[in-house]
Amino acid sequence: MSTPLKDAVRGRPLPTIAETVIEVRDLTKRYGRNIVHQHLDFDVRRGEIVAVVGGSGSGKTTLVRQILGLERQSSGTIKLFGEDTSTLDGNTALMMRSRMGMLFQHGALFSSLNVFDNVAQPLRELGKIPDELLRDIVMLKLEMVGLPCKHASKMPAALSGGMVKRVGIARAIALEPEMLFLDEPTAGLDPQASDEFVELISTLHRALGLTVVMVTHDLDTMVALSTRVAVLADRKVLVAAPVEEAAGVDHPFIREYFLGLRGRRALQALPPDRRAKLPPAALEPAPAEIHL
Ligand SMILES: Nc1ncnc2c1ncn2[C@@H]1O[C@H](COP(=O)(O)OP(=O)(O)OP(=O)(O)O)[C@@H](O)[C@H]1O
Numbered sequence: 001m002s003t004p005l006k007d008a009v010r011g012r013p014l015p016t017i018a019e020t021v022i023e024v025r026d027l028t029k030r031y032g033r034n035i036v037h038q039h040l041d042f043d044v045r046r047g048e049i050v051a052v053v054g055g056s057g058s059g060k061t062t063l064v065r066q067i068l069g070l071e072r073q074s075s076g077t078i079k080l081f082g083e084d085t086s087t088l089d090g091n092t093a094l095m096m097r098s099r100m101g102m103l104f105q106h107g108a109l110f111s112s113l114n115v116f117d118n119v120a121q122p123l124r125e126l127g128k129i130p131d132e133l134l135r136d137i138v139m140l141k142l143e144m145v146g147l148p149c150k151h152a153s154k155m156p157a158a159l160s161g162g163m164v165k166r167v168g169i170a171r172a173i174a175l176e177p178e179m180l181f182l183d184e185p186t187a188g189l190d191p192q193a194s195d196e197f198v199e200l201i202s203t204l205h206r207a208l209g210l211t212v213v214m215v216t217h218d219l220d221t222m223v224a225l226s227t228r229v230a231v232l233a234d235r236k237v238l239v240a241a242p243v244e245e246a247a248g249v250d251h252p253f254i255r256e257y258f259l260g261l262r263g264r265r266a267l268q269a270l271p272p273d274r275r276a277k278l279p280p281a282a283l284e285p286a287p288a289e290i291h292l
């Protein structure tokens with residue numbers, strides 16, 4: 001799908017990978033006797049797209065929620081833009097939140113609000129914005145995610161899964177954040193809608209110089225988008241590296257996830273220079289899926 005923004009950023013270089021913007025050190029998170037994270041370290045630099053993968057229940061959503069300040073760590077430090085989040089006063093924490101946009105795993109939109117009001121909601125929370133300005137900002141965000149204005153008055157129930165995700169992204173970027181967090185953004189989308197979503201994130205990444213942290217089970221999305229992949233296993237980040245390197249780490253989850261049929265098929269779609277760095281087991285034939 002061609003959009004004005006996509007055309008405008010075509011050929012633009014990728015954002016430069018710069019200073020560390022997320023620094024998680026020796027993080028422990030417990031729910032009662034359930035230890036979700038233990039001695040977990042995690043870094044993200046400005047301009048990166050980091051995919052977070054791991055088994056169900058490995059703590060991916062919990063990690064993102066702690067980084068966003070929606071959940072408190074049991075111990076350890078989280079620094080955002082160089083500042084320790086545990087020492088921020090209320091106002092600074094609020095400012096920090098506005099620098100980060102989020103697309104949640106479940107309930108991407110408020111079902112009782114139409115598209116316009118969903119996207120306007122974070123702006124309205126900021127305070128009084130003149131109606132005309134609000135309208136312009138919302139319409140601009142909808143255009144940026146490739147949604148024609150005519151959908152603005154629709155209710156979420158009247159949208160396709162792919163459109164719901166687009167509106168969710170429009171809302172997440174309403175306050176022009178520097179970082180975007182996505183939790184299973186392509187779950188439930190058909191392959192075409194997933195591909196379009198990958199295009200959209202790639203376009204926004206270039207256009208806005210965004211830093212993206214994306215939780216995903218979807219190997220194709222991960223391979224197509226991520227500059228690095230962080231693998232959550234054994235309560236910590238086992239490895240955080242370009243996917244061709246992460247795939248070579250000797251661990252049962254990595255063998256199963258990256259070197260199974262689907263994993264190999266996704267990895268073999270890497271460009272030749274990166275494919276050359278894959279472990280030999282990833283290069284074994286991965287026949288295309290047969291649909292009977
Ligand atoms: N609010 C909570 N109270 C108690 N336990 C929780 C809470 N939130 C998460 N957990 C537990 O923490 C662990 C990690 O959950 P989390 O939702 O972060 O996993 P996930 O990796 O995102 O899984 P999925 O792939 O299924 O989304 C699970 O054992 C879960 O039961």
Ligand SMILES: [Mg+2]
Pocket residue numbers: 060061062105183
């Ligand atoms: Mg989750």
